[in-house]
Amino acid sequence: MKILVRGGRVLDPASGRDEAADLAIASGRIVTIGRVADFDAERVIDADGLVVAPGLVDLAARLREPGREHQGMLESELAAAAAGGITSLVCPPDTDPPLDEPGLVEMLKFRARKLSRCRLFPLGALTRGLAGEVLTEMAELTEAGCVGFSQADVAISDTMVLQRALQYAATFGYTVWLRPQDAFLGQGVAASGAVATRLGLSGVPVAAETIALHTVFELMRITGARVHLCRLSSAAGVALLRQAKAEGLPVTADVSINSLHLSDVDIGFFNADMRLTPPLRQPSDRAALRAALADGTLDALVSDHNPVDDDAKTLPFAEAEPGATGLELLLSMALKWGADDRVGLADTLARISCGPVRVLGESLGSLAASAGRLVEGGVADVCLFDPGVEWPLQPAELKSQGKHTPFSFGHTGMALRGRVRATLVAGTIAFEAL
């Protein structure tokens, strides 16, 4: 279909382009960016007052399929992604069964393609069954469509296995995605500190993150592996990351919208919606994470989408399942951060478009050149949003099956800024609310 997006503010963080322009799209690709006069479009989208940005790229979204369909299915969660302006997302391998076999990955990719809402990039399990013992067939999994290998939230306690996994991945140039958390110190349910102490909740000390980071960096030096660190949570962790980047280690990292905006104080009276992994830390940690995202030490902001149903959330805090819905909040949470911390719109959007694409790098294949950006001849993955509008977050109206979010505050609903009006994936309208 030939689509003309007319009169929007075209903003491409990767190239720095920020101008009033039209976008002509044909055969799934952007044909022209600029003044388009002579284009025989089948559909014209009036983008007056809207920002025309690259489709968003989310590096951490659980879709719950296969195995946990009662909490989320590809259909609902990819619809949520499209409603959130997300055109590419990376899902961790902790499904049931875990993504440790090529067949599972192929099936997931196939089902996602059929829905044509959003591009899906699975991470393969780094070890079989995520058990931290035996390596998976990484080459086979890559052929099936995996863009990297991960342990999801299951820490490898055996450092010998971790070293070999990094060595093997480095052999083929695969990126290993790790959430830095020590297997033993990481067993608590809230961040160590005044709040956890007062509420009598078992704590996860900052050392759970820093010890894991020291281990990962040391093994990176030995093995030469490329690592992406998922969802940093602490100021001390950010400081170690900054040193590692200065040293030249091939490392990238992300932070979740939850850790960017909330702190352990928000747990209040045991609000299980604040039960998250990694746990919410202190306001000083949040400040360090925000600064690191602004200066580029952190490469990407992620939704950390993790749909959890009522049964798993209406439990005492420690028993409640960690996680929150996030796909439909990613853009607004990025914009809120940008506005609060005076980060320009282009830099703000970079953290959810070209930033994450750089993390994915060559694993995207031919998409690497144009995903997360707006370039003539590139794929037409586009997000059109109204930057000024405010809307109340009403969890029941989210498309995701996960209705629990720490930003809902019970039933009042926080006012969110910026609303997606249309999402195009490969030149096809995946979502519109024009």
Next chain:
Amino acid sequence: MLSRRNPQLNAHGELIHLLSIEGLPKAVLTQILDTAGTFLSVNDREVKKVPLLRGKSVFNLFFENSTRTRTTFEIAAKRLSADVINLDIARSSATKGESLLDTIANLSAMHADMFVVRHGESGAPYLIAQHCAPHVHVVNAGDGRHAHPTQGLLDMYTIRHYKKDFSGLVVAVVGDIVHSRVARSDIHALSILGAAEIRAVGPKTLVPGDLAQMGVRVCHDMAEGIRGADVVIMLRLQNERMSGAMLPSAAEFAKSYGLTAEKLALAKPDAIVMHPGPINRGVEIDSGVADGAQSVILPQVTFGIAVRMAVMSTIAGNQA
């Protein structure tokens, strides 16, 4: 990001549930202690009943085993003329897979007026209070490591009984503070009532430094912790602490932190010794001290019934 009203108070600031001592106004605590005083005489009468909760059903929901606390709640409710139903949930529905809130919904359908809840997870009574019918009152009888507010109140009653006034008091809480809901409730209550100094005494594994954020002086040395104290509260040492690599042995703990007559001599001559029970003789406290002249461990139990009567009658009289 959001300040929500303390869920145990209604819009008029009256107590409708007792979930934690933290955040309660001093006047509310004092009123409960005063009310408990009037109930003490009921316990001495030949007919030990008052009709304040006549026709009301009090459900004791114990998701964690406890004989002593459950019994004192049962006695307190019966002396208020309530009908008492004891449910040992640790051995019933929960093991059949029924969820906590389903259990609550079912019991609410049986027209419960009050739930007395003990649960192994911190915060469980908050969840129940948030999800039960508006007319139902919830009393926390101990949740995880978080709070044991009636124990805290009975400890305050005991201290006030013997020391008359909180100002100027030095109180040492000794032992496994980090896992203790009793210690947390005592610390909050003592702060609210204006004790001069609260000390948390024990090894770093059981008394981590960040406890200082609760307004206590952290002492790792027993002599320093107990010297000049007006009140010494010893906590029970759970056996799990040894398997969790918190302590090498009960004997070594006893040597450093067990309360003996020699160590107690460092406290003020008129210091009182308290313990929430059940005591481990020879571990956290020597028999000589537990049974000695300064021990008020058994009066604590007696006061506990009056305090629980005061709590139940107070919250039953306030509407959501």
